[in-house]
Amino acid sequence: MTLVAGVAGRPIQQSLSPLIHGAWIAGAGLDATYGAFEPADDAAFAALVGEGRAGRLRGLNVTAPWKEQAQALADEVSETARRCGSANLLVFEGGRVRADSTDGTGLLAALAEQAPALRLDGAKVLLLGAGGAARAAAAALKAAGAEVAVMNRTRERAEALADDLGLTVAGAEAAGEAALVINAVSVAPDMDIFTLRPDAVLMDMTYRPLITPFLAAGRARGLTTVDGLAMLIGQARPSFTGVFGVEPPAIDVRRLALTAMGETG
16 A cells, blocks of 8 residues: 655645655655645644544654644654654554654754764854744754753743753853854844854754855855755655655755755755
8 A cells, every 4th residue: 555644834835845755755666655735724734643543644744833733643752752842753553643853863964964063062052943943953952962042032932942951041142152053943033143153153944045144144254054955854864764664765865955946055
């Protein structure tokens, strides 16, 4: 029987996940499909999870705005997802739903690939945002030994994240001290790049465009930058294995994604 999986979010039309997973499915010779689902609201997302529980889906990657609800609907929650308070992966088997979070794995993989000189153990990190992806990033960074300070437009959400994961809420000095600044929101941060350390690394979780205004400003100053596409691919690898039970084949999915985006990399 053909295995059916996909990604759920709203909006979802521009997601590259179907392209990436589809290439791996073809390369691995699997009898499977991977599509995009855009539920209209929370109830529709819950109904989609019900389809998986009924055996009509094998797995779902989950993006905004349903990462927290995905975790809440699961029967089993990995320790990683529990620490994050959200899940970006649901696997369905035997009428049960397993939740996991691979965003942190993807973030660490992206940093290792594009900022290999960065040492996270003991590093000061400024995290901009307090949503599901930011939670996953914070949990992974803290586990790697980083000192994470979080800043969010709504201070109460930053405080909640800091309390949950044992972080600090960023003060005025955080930007100038950070070895790594991560933008985990969909808009460009209002930040003076010249207040950052000359050896700071900038990362943006957004991958459309590949080089966001935040990263472009960092590059213009000569800073090392890490793009969101590297994180997307990094989190997709363990997601593919979790859903289909095999490692992704050795295919240059980044090149495929860049071509689909009209980017040169």
